[in-house]
Amino acid sequence: MTGAGADMVEAVRVLRDEVLDTVQHGDREPPGAEVFDAVLRALAVGGDTVPGLDLTLHDAVARRLAWGDGEEVVLADAESVFDRLLIAVERAFRDPADQMVVAEAATLVAVTVARVVAHAAVARASRDRAARLREEMAQRQLQEALEQQQVTIALLEDEQKRDY
Amino acid sequence: MTAPALRVAGDSHVGKVRRTNEDSLLVEPRLGLYAVLDGMGGAKAGEVASRMARDTIRDFVAARRGALPPRQLLEQAIAAGGTAVHRAAKASREHHGMGTTAVACLVTEGKRAVIGHVGDSRAYLLRGGRLQALTRDHTIVEELVARGLLAPEEVARHPHKNVLSRNLGARSETRVDLLELEIQVGDRLLLCSDGLYGYAATEAIQYLLGSGDAPDHVCRDLIELALRGGGGDNVSTVVIEAPGQAPTSTQVVRTNGAAAWWQKRQRFLAIAKERGLTRNPIVRGLDPKEALELVALSLCEAVFHDLERSTGVNVWTFTQHLAGGWFERGGDWASIRGVIDILGASARGVVDEVRAAEPQLGILLDVAVSRALVVAELALGGLLSDRLRQVDTDMIELASQRDTLQSIPEFSEVPEVTESRDTSERFVDRPTIPFLRPDRPVTGAGISAEVLDGVHKALTIARARTNPRAELIKQVLVALDAIASEGSESFGTAVLSARELYGVRAIDDAGVMPLFDALDQARILTTASVHQIQVPEGTRARVLRAISTAHQRLVGAMTGLVLEAVAPFSDRLREAQAATGKLRDQLARAERRCADLERRFATVADDDGHLWGAQGDTEP
Numbered sequence: 001m002t003g004a005g006a007d008m009v010e011a012v013r014v015l016r017d018e019v020l021d022t023v024q025h026g027d028r029e030p031p032g033a034e035v036f037d038a039v040l041r042a043l044a045v046g047g048d049t050v051p052g053l054d055l056t057l058h059d060a061v062a063r064r065l066a067w068g069d070g071e072e073v074v075l076a077d078a079e080s081v082f083d084r085l086l087i088a089v090e091r092a093f094r095d096p097a098d099q100m101v102v103a104e105a106a107t108l109v110a111v112t113v114a115r116v117v118a119h120a121a122v123a124r125a126s127r128d129r130a131a132r133l134r135e136e137m138a139q140r141q142l143q144e145a146l147e148q149q150q151v152t153i154a155l156l157e158d159e160q161k162r163d164y
Numbered sequence: 165m166t167a168p169a170l171r172v173a174g175d176s177h178v179g180k181v182r183r184t185n186e187d188s189l190l191v192e193p194r195l196g197l198y199a200v201l202d203g204m205g206g207a208k209a210g211e212v213a214s215r216m217a218r219d220t221i222r223d224f225v226a227a228r229r230g231a232l233p234p235r236q237l238l239e240q241a242i243a244a245g246g247t248a249v250h251r252a253a254k255a256s257r258e259h260h261g262m263g264t265t266a267v268a269c270l271v272t273e274g275k276r277a278v279i280g281h282v283g284d285s286r287a288y289l290l291r292g293g294r295l296q297a298l299t300r301d302h303t304i305v306e307e308l309v310a311r312g313l314l315a316p317e318e319v320a321r322h323p324h325k326n327v328l329s330r331n332l333g334a335r336s337e338t339r340v341d342l343l344e345l346e347i348q349v350g351d352r353l354l355l356c357s358d359g360l361y362g363y364a365a366t367e368a369i370q371y372l373l374g375s376g377d378a379p380d381h382v383c384r385d386l387i388e389l390a391l392r393g394g395g396g397d398n399v400s401t402v403v404i405e406a407p408g409q410a411p412t413s414t415q416v417v418r419t420n421g422a423a424a425w426w427q428k429r430q431r432f433l434a435i436a437k438e439r440g441l442t443r444n445p446i447v448r449g450l451d452p453k454e455a456l457e458l459v460a461l462s463l464c465e466a467v468f469h470d471l472e473r474s475t476g477v478n479v480w481t482f483t484q485h486l487a488g489g490w491f492e493r494g495g496d497w498a499s500i501r502g503v504i505d506i507l508g509a510s511a512r513g514v515v516d517e518v519r520a521a522e523p524q525l526g527i528l529l530d531v532a533v534s535r536a537l538v539v540a541e542l543a544l545g546g547l548l549s550d551r552l553r554q555v556d557t558d559m560i561e562l563a564s565q566r567d568t569l570q571s572i573p574e575f576s577e578v579p580e581v582t583e584s585r586d587t588s589e590r591f592v593d594r595p596t597i598p599f600l601r602p603d604r605p606v607t608g609a610g611i612s613a614e615v616l617d618g619v620h621k622a623l624t625i626a627r628a629r630t631n632p633r634a635e636l637i638k639q640v641l642v643a644l645d646a647i648a649s650e651g652s653e654s655f656g657t658a659v660l661s662a663r664e665l666y667g668v669r670a671i672d673d674a675g676v677m678p679l680f681d682a683l684d685q686a687r688i689l690t691t692a693s694v695h696q697i698q699v700p701e702g703t704r705a706r707v708l709r710a711i712s713t714a715h716q717r718l719v720g721a722m723t724g725l726v727l728e729a730v731a732p733f734s735d736r737l738r739e740a741q742a743a744t745g746k747l748r749d750q751l752a753r754a755e756r757r758c759a760d761l762e763r764r765f766a767t768v769a770d771d772d773g774h775l776w777g778a779q780g781d782t783e784p
Contacts, residue, residue, distance in 0.1 A: 107712040129737075138744055
């Protein structure tokens, strides 16, 4: 992928409403906006980058996940933006070379989003695993305390029976 | 200088994808000079570059032989070739940027050979049955590895792994790497372009080179091997053999090894019986002798025939028939695993005995029999993979049928089967895993033949550019081919491919991230390859779009699988939290009961009439 230049970025930017379906979702943070913005950045920067180097995209996806959007939802939005963008570009750009530049950028972003989501999911699994270990340790301590209490209760009940 | 009596042959093929052959060969027994050159550059410039360098090298050696020591002679000849190409590239706009790789061998008196190379064409030496690479590719990543700036394991993933750091023509002066060696009786030298090793496994090259066949047959077989592997690039080979009495390792195995194996067949059966083959459920109902003959002797024969012909086809067929038949009858996995383990142990027992009697032959037989056992495991793995694929297809088919039935009014009342686990939290309103989305068809939409052809070509080129050891990237490329062929709605194929790629993995970064690295590498490779196919620009855009969509589908399905894999961790955590809560409740109840009992004691007076707890240790 080569640097696409400001004209190309602007040409893709005008497709924003169509791609993000702002009529349906409104103009303020429509689903997948972070993906569309990432495509624009990829077009502006150009060139193959280290996978997942777009920290802004990482940040945006992480923020969505932190605010409670599921990983599946983030992924589905990215897929929807990808599909709609390719359709819009095929209609809007006559030059096949321009279409190819956008398709390359969109694929790069799709892979990056998937990587970020998978990374977040794996990190969550690690946290869950650690939390489960902590729970199991707590369970052992609780079990011991419970057994001690049961012994005490049994003693007290015995004594009480003897006294009466 | 007179060249020693060697058997030499060379051959070249345009491959299955390229239209022109940009490789050039040099086979000059009179001069003892042999070379393979792989040209590069637009239009026909690559062809021009490799030919020009070849002719210059040949003319230089012919003119100066005797005047210079062999090492300097070859070094200066190759450098002269580079200078000639560089001048021509500068002089003509049409040839601007052209260049070529070169690997050349100059054989001198006393059977000494000098090997010089620039670029990524390679020289291999087969000696004593072992193949070793004599050259190191002049690529950017290899240079980084040599300088300690890149770990060898990172080479396969590096985006510039195919970019040459040196070639003939890029500069007016070229540094040539040289190596000298003594040619021994039975040695075989192979010079080849990347069209060979990029498409053929090193083990297969070693096998063909060590087959003992005449060099011209070996050249032809090597090219056939590369073509069967995809043939995405021009492929050229030169084989130089120092004939001698010493038989090759392959010949030894074919004759003495096979005979030694067959002589030990009764021992093989005895070990198999000792290890319990006749008690395995697979041979239930047969008498022990019959069972041994049907299973153990059949494998023994298969190995014998494979040793004789240096193939694996007989063992493969045997395993497929045995395991396939057993699975078709509804047999279990443990039994077939048990049989293969028993046969493997019996084979190793026989090999150990041969090794104790004849160590040299034993080592060769050990390698050959181990290979046969690996073939058996591969056949078994192939069967399991087929079964898994069938299960996946059936599941998708059933899901599709269910959705169709539910769309018909009279069937819409049929209660939907629900999972026992509550999935509402995970799949909020837009589930991503494709086969869980009833609105998506699982079969493909149409794709034009022209675009399909372009997709195949681009992916073939991408495979050619992939490091032969980068298996995961190759698998991704194969998957992309399958998905793109099905069209943009091919979610079923994407899921099946993702499942195959995912395999069995640890749920952590080390387990999962290599998948995404491979997907990203495949993206870079395919994008570059699409620009290399020769089609109209509009078709090229459609090809790229088809591959990009396939890529997106594969990535989506893969991430869906990762999400599926991590889901149980949250479930288990929730279960553990619930169990902890229950224990806390029990403990709280026990503490209340305890306090209650202690309170009762406090109201009981002792013999002296004092209340318990009156000292303040228990509340009244």
